[in-house]
Amino acid sequence: MKICAIIPSYNHYTRIADIIERLKREKLPVFIIDDGSDEPARSALALLHDESHNVIIQRFNTNQGKGAAVLEGFQLAFDRDFTHAVQIDADNQHDLDALLRLLELATANPEALISGEPIYDESIPKSRKIGRWVTHVWVWIETLSLRITDSMCGFRVYPLAAVKRLLAEESVGHRMQFDTDIMVRLFWRGVPPIMVPVKVTYPPDNTSNFDLWRDNWCISMMHTRLFLTMLFRLPGILAHRPPNLNPQHWANIHERGTYWGLRFCITAYRLLGPTGCQIVMTPIVLYFYLMGSPQRMASRQFLTRALKREPTFLEGYNHYMNFAMRMLDTLNAWAGEFPADRIQSTDPAELTRIEHDPRGGLFIVAHLGNTDVAHAVLDKKTQDRITILAHTSHAQNYNRMLQKLHPGTAANILQVTEIGPETIIDLKQRVERGEWIVIAGDRIPVLNKENSVAVPFLGNKASFPQGPWILGALLECPVYLLFCLKDGPSYHLTMEQFAERLDIPRNTREESLKAYVAKYAERLEHYTLMAPLQWYNFYDFWAPV
Numbered sequence: 168m169k170i171c172a173i174i175p176s177y178n179h180y181t182r183i184a185d186i187i188e189r190l191k192r193e194k195l196p197v198f199i200i201d202d203g204s205d206e207p208a209r210s211a212l213a214l215l216h217d218e219s220h221n222v223i224i225q226r227f228n229t230n231q232g233k234g235a236a237v238l239e240g241f242q243l244a245f246d247r248d249f250t251h252a253v254q255i256d257a258d259n260q261h262d263l264d265a266l267l268r269l270l271e272l273a274t275a276n277p278e279a280l281i282s283g284e285p286i287y288d289e290s291i292p293k294s295r296k297i298g299r300w301v302t303h304v305w306v307w308i309e310t311l312s313l314r315i316t317d318s319m320c321g322f323r324v325y326p327l328a329a330v331k332r333l334l335a336e337e338s339v340g341h342r343m344q345f346d347t348d349i350m351v352r353l354f355w356r357g358v359p360p361i362m363v364p365v366k367v368t369y370p371p372d373n374t375s376n377f378d379l380w381r382d383n384w385c386i387s388m389m390h391t392r393l394f395l396t397m398l399f400r401l402p403g404i405l406a407h408r409p410p411n412l413n414p415q416h417w418a419n420i421h422e423r424g425t426y427w428g429l430r431f432c433i434t435a436y437r438l439l440g441p442t443g444c445q446i447v448m449t450p451i452v453l454y455f456y457l458m459g460s461p462q463r464m465a466s467r468q469f470l471t472r473a474l475k476r477e478p479t480f481l482e483g484y485n486h487y488m489n490f491a492m493r494m495l496d497t498l499n500a501w502a503g504e505f506p507a508d509r510i511q512s513t514d515p516a517e518l519t520r521i522e523h524d525p526r527g528g529l530f531i532v533a534h535l536g537n538t539d540v541a542h543a544v545l546d547k548k549t550q551d552r553i554t555i556l557a558h559t560s561h562a563q564n565y566n567r568m569l570q571k572l573h574p575g576t577a578a579n580i581l582q583v584t585e586i587g588p589e590t591i592i593d594l595k596q597r598v599e600r601g602e603w604i605v606i607a608g609d610r611i612p613v614l615n616k617e618n619s620v621a622v623p624f625l626g627n628k629a630s631f632p633q634g635p636w637i638l639g640a641l642l643e644c645p646v647y648l649l650f651c652l653k654d655g656p657s658y659h660l661t662m663e664q665f666a667e668r669l670d671i672p673r674n675t676r677e678e679s680l681k682a683y684v685a686k687y688a689e690r691l692e693h694y695t696l697m698a699p700l701q702w703y704n705f706y707d708f709w710a711p712v
Contacts (some may be wrong), residue, residue: 168274170195170324172253173240175233177202180211182259187215187222189263193270195253196221198240203230233321234345241334244327250277252330256321261285262366265322272361273324280329280350280358282315283322283365302347302386309393310354311404314411316362318347329358343382344389351393355400359409436495437504441656448491456487462705469708472625473699482700489700493537493653500543507544510651513661521647521662522549527598528645531608531635531665533691534703536652538605541660554597555580556606586634591641598644605649608635608687609704620677622685624692629709636683639669648690652698661694 172195176183183199190197201212201224209226216224225239237254244252251273255261261283272281287296299319306318323346330349333339333356339348354360397404432451436444456463466486470478478486499505512518521528532538542553557580581590594604611619611630621628639646646665651658665687671679695702 168251168277169249170251170253170270170273171244171247171249172197172255173237173244174199174255174257175202175236175240176200176204176208176212176257177230177233177236178204178208179257180204180208183212183215183257186255186257186259186263189266190253190255191220193266196247196249197223198243199224199257200236200239201226202233202236203227232340232342232345234339234341234343234348237345238334238339238341241325241327241330245331250327252325252327254321254323254325260367260369261320261322262368265363265365268363269322269324272363273326276359276361278326278329278358279361280326280353281324281361281363282317282350283320283367284317284362285320285367286364287367298383302390305390305394306347306351309351309390309397311397312354312408314362315350315354315360318350320365320367321346322365323350326358329353329356332356340385340389342385344386347386348389348393354409355397355404355407357407357409359411432491432495433498433502436499441492441495444495445488445492448488452488452491453484456484459705465704465706465708469625469702469704470699472627472709473696473702486700486702489653490703490705493540493701493703496537496653497539497543500540505540505544509656510541510544510658510660513659514663517664518660518662521664524645525601526644527600527602527604527642528647529598529635529639529642530603530605530647530649530662531687532605532649533607533609533694535609535691535695536650536698536701537658538649538651540658541651550579552601553579553603553605554594556586556604557581586638591638594638595642598642604638604642606635606638608632609691620681620684622681622688624688624709625695627709629688631684631688633680633684636669636680636687637671639666640671643668648687650694652694652701654698663690665690 172190174183174186174197176199187197199212199215199222201209203226204212212224213226215222223243225243227236227239240254241252253266253269255263265283269281269283273279299317302319303317306315307313330353333349333352337352339345339352350360432444432448435447439447463483466483467478470482470486474482496505542550542555545553598604609631611632612634618633619630620633621630623629624631645667646669648661648663648665650661652661653659666683669683671683
């Protein structure tokens with residue numbers, strides 16, 4: 168493979184030197200296309216030209232658009248026989264620490280388009296967020312697929328042979344519609360997309376080149392053309408469906424239900440009770456079971472390990488139904504309509520001891536059973552003591568419904584994609600005040616998937632995150648495991664102390680972390696086998712990271 172980098176720039180120059188330095192570390196030649204920048208950007212970009220270090224500046228005399236600039240970069244790459252090109256926006260919004268991951272995936276999948284999937288912080292403008300969502304929906308229609316989870320990210324690795332074939336036969340948009348246009352057309356030609364979560368920040372001094380009227384018009388016309396072209400070329404598009412190479416990461420699996428569907432189900436639950444609701448939901452759950460091939464296969468894979476045999480069709484369906492009823496139990500509990508006496512402690516004395524311990528603690532939960540319903544029926548004083556670390560962007564309709572039923576739900580949910588030093592300090596202060604921090608221990612990180620460790624689980628090695636155990640050591644507090652399993656109409660709540668304090672010596676860090684994770688996996692397996700149909704990780708849990 169021979170890889171270069173392409174940076175289109177229009178009046179962005181203050182951060183390009185940092186981007187170039189990062190690209191040099193990966194030994195990537197750089198083509199910067201100055202898209203008719205004004206002063207002082209024009210002169211600043213020209214000064215970056217350095218052929219001896221493989222930094223080439225190519226300038227348009229007038230602004231022609233982002234797409235035109237990237238296409239010019241492609242031509243420079245074609246002329247020099249590069250096989251792949253990394254496209255990077257000039258404003259440095261994307262976390263370049265993800266570059267190595269993109270390059271690794273491109274090396275392992277040279278025929279694929281490797282694209283960033285933005286993980287935004289609070290700096291994203293609301294209008295931009297809404298506009299991106301509209302484009303996402305159109306792309307799903309145009310590709311008849313949900314596999315392109317973000318088509319507008321300007322941080323990606325192109326397979327140039329496929330791009331060259333495409334450009335020889337079709338034209339793509341020259342302005343802000345370019346990223347989406349070329350990605351959809353490559354998908355139609357069988358180029359598989361691989362999406363990689365990438366942190367994105369909008370700097371406070373950032374100047375957007377997005378022209379509200381012109382670019383929205385271009386994007387609207389692009390979607391019109393793509394939709395009509397998709398209808399006209401449908402047989403050929405269906406015949407060239409790209410293979411699915413996306414890593415089965417849990418954060419990439421978006422919810423499949425709608426907000427109004429949830430409203431309907433919760434209404435049926437309240438009017439008809441759990442049994443009546445199950446009858447009403449039978450065709451709905453059956454539809455999702457039959458149409459969700461990746462989730463159905465993940466369910467089957469898990470049940471085969473847990474049951475030590477091939478599951479029946481009915482067992483697979485019941486696995487889905489249990490998940491649906493779990494969500495409804497939680498929503499009903501937060502609405503204040505779930506009797507607290509339906510949650511019974513397996514060890515009341517231990518529960519009382521933990522509740523009356525003035526010290527804070529770290530509670531490790533899992534996507535097994537329903538700890539949410541236990542949280543919902545706690546008294547207000549105890550609820551205020553809890554902070555839940557969560558990644559909720561892949562379940563927006565469910566969380567919207569939760570907020571409608573109980574507006575204060577989000578008050579103790581701390582949305583995190585990655586735990587940094589500021590978060591650690593905040594959590595340590597909370598623990599010192601006697602609060603409980605709750606974090607899941609059974610899903611690898613959204614961004615740094617390397618921060619995981621493989622240990623035996625249900626007969627095979629599975630990847631678990633290191634984060635909860637590192638966090639526990641930093642917080643210097645007691646660590647507990649929390650499980651809440653359904654048994655008939657009731658739930659059995661179990662709190663067991665994992666450690667009075669976690670100790671991870673620097674000289675034996677890897678060994679200590681692996682020992683803690685293995686001990687956790689052993690306890691998780693114990694409870695999982697007690698209620699296998701209450702396991703709710705519907706993705707390839709044993710896939711390599």
